[in-house]
Amino acid sequence: MKPNVKKLPGLKSQKILNKVKNLNLGWNHPYPFIHSNKGQGCYFYDIDNNLFLDFASQIASNPLGYNHPDLKKIIKQHSNRHPIKFAGQDFTIKEHIDLLEELLTITPKILNKAFLINSGAEAVENSIKTCMKKRPKTKFGLSFKGDFHGRTLGALSLTHSKEVYTKDYLKIKTKTLPFNENAKDSLLKLIKKHSSEEIGFIIFEPIQGEGGYNVASKKMVKDLRKITKQHNIPLISDEVQSGVGRTGKWWGIENFNITPEVISSAKALQVGAIITNKSFTPEPGAISSTWGGGHLLDLVLGLETIKVIKRKRLLNNIKKIGNYLRKRLIEMNALNPRGIGLMQAFDLKNKKLRDDVIMECLKQGLVLLGCGHKGIRLIPPYITSRTEIDQAIDILNSSIKECSKKYFKHKGEICNYLNCANT
Ligand code: PLP
Secondary structure (H helix, E strand, C coil): CCCECCCCCCHHHHHHHHHHHHHCCCCCCCCCCCEEEEEEECEEEECCCCEEEECCHHHHCCCCCECCHHHHHHHHHCCCCCCCECCCCCCCCHHHHHHHHHHHHCCCCCCCEEEEECCHHHHHHHHHHHHHHHCCCCCEEEEECCCCCCCCHHHHHCCCCCHHHHCCCCCCCEEEECCCCCHHHHHHHHHHHCCHHHEEEEEECCECCCCCCCECCHHHHHHHHHHHHHHCCCEEEECCCCCCCCCCCCCHHHHHCCCCCEEEECHHHCCEEEEECHHHCCCCCCCCCCCCCCEHHHHHHHHHHHHHHHHCCHHHHHHHHHHHHHHHHHHCCCEEEEEECCEEEEECCCHHHHHHHHHHHHHCCEECEEECCCEEEECCCCCCCHHHHHHHHHHHHHHHHHHCCCCCCCCCHHHHHHCHHHC
16 A cells, blocks of 8 residues: 545545534644545545555554454444443443453553543543542642643643643642753752652653653653652653553553553553552542443453554564664654654754644655654554555655755645645
């Protein structure tokens, strides 16, 4: 297969997008196509028959690609059931337990109890709530400069990646550490000024996602672990983006050889989850949600996703193919290539060039996402091959060349969609 885009957006997509623009309160220029249900592996068709190569994986939430036969089989097995959504914390279904059991086979032994919830932000919310229950003297929590933890108000209070996410919203009490080796000194100063008991938790992303695919320094993580252990401060590894295999290990934090007190997960798992030790169990009723852990399809797809990763030994492929992707990025002289496994990124000279390149790649059929101020992230499905990586690199190379021309401007239908002429 090879990406092939005739017109972007196509007529059918444009019609739907116009309606979405008028009706969707959260409108933020979605990608200029509407998905069809046709596709295979890393490729999908839109409803205008354009064929795309997906290196964004539905923002890391579609780890096995399109129309995966094992996942389709599972959906078929359950297609005759109703309801699909149960009030799962109160009215448990067997599939809830199946996923919990499977999830606990891929987490460090000491993290032996989990809680399922609807989304990544809710996983973060419940991670911090669980820590606060254990630390009733909590006055504030800590996160890192550049972090993204989600858009509910608690998670947002810990998010610093872009101003538009946080402006005008109330916050819970938090403080921010630098995402580098100075974090140790900042933390020690805070502990000196306040009692350590007032620090309810420290949350961090081992590889910052939205904030730029910045890989944490090994020394920073080691220092953090040492100090938090000494002072009994729970450490939360937010693995909503880096977890469930993306880095070639089940959890991003395993690349740092430490175990946190809590892991938050979602995206690739198909369900939000927190995983922790039994000693963090809050009193009954303290955490819950109607649909948390009760969407039948999410549960069975999450379970099958883990099983497919095991069965097909995909962690090995992620490591191998991730190295190949990194090698190709270095060969194309990408600025500041970084990441682990199939969680890779690089920078362009500035934000405008980055945005232009993402759009130009899309016109050539390659779907990418930005990250940080001027970064492009490459997060293909775990089943991606060298051929697909070569296709992506070819499109990237030609797009960067085109967009770097002195008076470059996008041309065609895409300009109407993006209002390019007015910017
Ligand atoms: N935490 C991290 C590290 C994320 O990358 C995200 C989403 O991108 C979230 C939390 C929030 O997840 P969701 O969008 O499912 O609420």
